[in-house]
Amino acid sequence: MLSPSLSQSEAIDTIIVSQANFKCIIIPPYSGPIDGKDSDVKLLCVVGDILKKTKNKVLVGDKVVVGSIKLVERRGVINIMFKQSSKILDPPVANVDHVLLLFTME
Numbered sequence: 001m002l003s004p005s006l007s008q009s010e011a012i013d014t015i016i017v018s019q020a021n022f023k024c025i026i027i028p029p030y031s032g033p034i035d036g037k038d039s040d041v042k043l044l045c046v047v048g049d050i051l052k053k054t055k056n057k058v059l060v061g062d063k064v065v066v067g068s069i070k071l072v073e074r075r076g077v078i079n080i081m082f083k084q085s086s087k088i089l090d091p092p093v094a095n096v097d098h099v100l101l102l103f104t105m106e
Helices: none
Strands: 009-020 022-027 041-047 065-071 075-081
Touching: 022 065, 041 065
Parallel strands: 041 075
Antiparallel strands: 009 022, 009 065, 022 041, 065 075
């Protein structure tokens, strides 16, 4: 899969948490240490207007391109979503490779 060329305020990563209208991703530090730390950055993102109009919902597990990154505020906008290889509706997650089912016996 080819990656789009990215500007300084864009990153590609996977959504790890979804709550209400916000999605959370973790990106590696690409413009130097933040707050004196050289660690990954957790961004709180919203879905861009173009993606809101499509049929596909942005789910946990989706690989996305985040733009308009503001590192100080730790915010971004999800502009592009890559194709989903699989989707589960309950709980809503995408790109699942394995599922483990646990049952209890009484």
